[in-house]
Amino acid sequence: MIELINIVLLGLLVITALAAIRLHDLFAVTIMFGIYSLLAAAVFVVLDAVDVAFTEAAVGVGISTILMLATIGLVGRQEKPPSHRPLLPLVVVIVTGAALVYGTFDMPPFAAPDAPVQQHVAPRYLEQSPHEIGIPNVVTAVLASYRGYDTLGELTVIFTAGVGVLVLLGFRRRRSHMADSPEEES
């Protein structure tokens, strides 16, 4: 059953990605990206990565779609014709992808219990975190306590990126405010 769900969801993901590339109406492309994020989050839920699915729902479906819609308000709805040939980037992407796929052949199979990542500190977290932290969810204990500084750094990066995007989007309005104020005084 899970196999069937996985196959259908991944197939729909591929179709959505191809449609997002082929369409030229940026509004429709934004909607396709929203559908893509919903599908990716559903795949994460099937893979039992519930916290990643939460993040994907909040950021991928919610915030990034709204940011792209705000950008459409600034740049217009039609895609401009590309100014360069896509041949060289395509070759680079294919070579990089082939190298990455070749690299995965050396990795242990998905969720193998004897993989190095499952042997290093994970058993200690699983055994000790209920006593040391007292949180029933081990993933939350690792993220919020064992790797607390790491999570704080990630939050700083995300906050900085959000402030940068807000500054970019609100730039035009603030400048027209400044241009208006001398007229109102005179």
Place this chain on the structure above:
Amino acid sequence: MLTLVTIALLAAMGMALIRAIKGPTVYDRILASNTFSTKTVLMISVLGFLTGESEVYLDIALMYALVGFIVTVAVLKVSEFGDLGQSRPDSGENRQ
């Protein structure tokens, strides 16, 4: 029973996706995306009952429903006004 429901949901997701790709007007696409988000919420709930830990999955499904509503409102606003209201409060462009 759950298997039947899952297959029906996957088929409905596929049909909504076809409408989102083909949809001649903007409103077809908005309706397709809204339908798709509803189907995802139902899909996650069914997955919760398939795996037996439904309470965690139902929380995620609730959050998806909320986010889907916000996105639908934003999409409708852009399709009506052309942007999310960046240039509206001060009518600076009208005065020039």
